[in-house]
Amino acid sequence: MARVKIFDTTLRDGEQSPGVNLNGPEKLEIARQLERLGVDVMEAGFPASSKGDFDSVREIARTIKNVSVTGLARAVKSDIDACYEALKDGADPRVHVFIATSPIHMEYKLKKTPEQVIEKAVEMVTYAKTKFDKIEWSAEDASRSDLPFLAEIIEKVIDAGATVINLPDTVGYTTPYEYGQMFAYIRQNVPNIDKVDLSAHCHDDLGMAVANSIAAVENGATQVEGTINGIGERAGNAALEELAVALKIRGDYYPHETGLVLKEIKRTSDLISRLSGMHVPRNKAVVGQNAFAHESGIHQDGVLKHAQTYEIITPEMVGVTSNSLVMGKHSGKHAFKDKLKQLGYEELAEEKLMEAFTEFKKLTDTKKEITDDDLFTILTDVQTQT
Numbered sequence: 001m002a003r004v005k006i007f008d009t010t011l012r013d014g015e016q017s018p019g020v021n022l023n024g025p026e027k028l029e030i031a032r033q034l035e036r037l038g039v040d041v042m043e044a045g046f047p048a049s050s051k052g053d054f055d056s057v058r059e060i061a062r063t064i065k066n067v068s069v070t071g072l073a074r075a076v077k078s079d080i081d082a083c084y085e086a087l088k089d090g091a092d093p094r095v096h097v098f099i100a101t102s103p104i105h106m107e108y109k110l111k112k113t114p115e116q117v118i119e120k121a122v123e124m125v126t127y128a129k130t131k132f133d134k135i136e137w138s139a140e141d142a143s144r145s146d147l148p149f150l151a152e153i154i155e156k157v158i159d160a161g162a163t164v165i166n167l168p169d170t171v172g173y174t175t176p177y178e179y180g181q182m183f184a185y186i187r188q189n190v191p192n193i194d195k196v197d198l199s200a201h202c203h204d205d206l207g208m209a210v211a212n213s214i215a216a217v218e219n220g221a222t223q224v225e226g227t228i229n230g231i232g233e234r235a236g237n238a239a240l241e242e243l244a245v246a247l248k249i250r251g252d253y254y255p256h257e258t259g260l261v262l263k264e265i266k267r268t269s270d271l272i273s274r275l276s277g278m279h280v281p282r283n284k285a286v287v288g289q290n291a292f293a294h295e296s297g298i299h300q301d302g303v304l305k306h307a308q309t310y311e312i313i314t315p316e317m318v319g320v321t322s323n324s325l326v327m328g329k330h331s332g333k334h335a336f337k338d339k340l341k342q343l344g345y346e347e348l349a350e351e352k353l354m355e356a357f358t359e360f361k362k363l364t365d366t367k368k369e370i371t372d373d374d375l376f377t378i379l380t381d382v383q384t385q386t
């Protein structure tokens, strides 16, 4: 199995979600949980962006010992200096410098020619190397960049000292095949690419961030970036819990593994949802409330006979205590009986059980989800009727 490194940017790109604003203690609590989760790198913030961000990156770098902590910097000396000051006391610091490489960004945003962008990128990586051993360099909007130009600039920043090359799909524009082909091209056309880590960073504007990240892994990415619950700019980033579980479940097809402690996933997801105020949709893969819930009678019956009939991920794998059979209008007699057993009514006479089931079915016509309290009321009624 090839090991894929996980770079978590929940505290930087994730915090760029509109409406999210985490304070220092909240960020530290998340950083501690990300360490438990076993990410390889955590991007703690953008130190030059504000004093608050600088302080929390410094606090996290001083506290976290088992994960490499990084901070974001534009290709500007003062941003790299701010990262150095915030990260220098850390156990394994690294700086993450980026500059855009797509025609539209170079012309309209940076107002630079491609040659000037190469010059700036090399100058800033060379400068960063005077302060850091580990330097990640990102080609912002890589997926809309010209491939020969991308190969040329990557070769030069590696020569200047970059140790990780990141190719973001900044605007979530690419598709799995296309993104994978970009990684294959860079692997084939950049001389020293095997000496550095090659990283994927995907946004979810077209709902393909996780699929694109997996395509990158298939084509030579050794690191994947993303956030927990997929929070981030606009439609968000690749959801790391989905990626790690997909690689685990489909290990038969993808011989790649991450170092994530999968059992910590649910706890991490809940913490981030609570602190960021970004609620996880019920139907969200892996961590949504419905991810292990079965409502239809046919599914409930199947799961009671053999969980894998309708469950490809065990809830325990990701730290969820057990699956749940949601009592609703599609629930059948088997699931109903099983639920009563869980509630301590296994001794109920068949006749009473049938009465209770009839009452339960009547209730489902007026109520979408039947709670344990509803069931207790029904059971009390059928048992006390003479």
Ligand code: KIV
Pocket (backbone or CB within 6 Å): 013, 098, 138, 139, 140, 141, 166, 168, 169, 170, 171, 201, 203
């Ligand atoms: O999406 C992006 O391009 C980024 C870079 C700053 C790495 O987040």
Ligand code: ZN
Pocket (backbone or CB within 6 Å): 013, 168, 170, 201, 203, 233
């Ligand atoms: Zn991003």
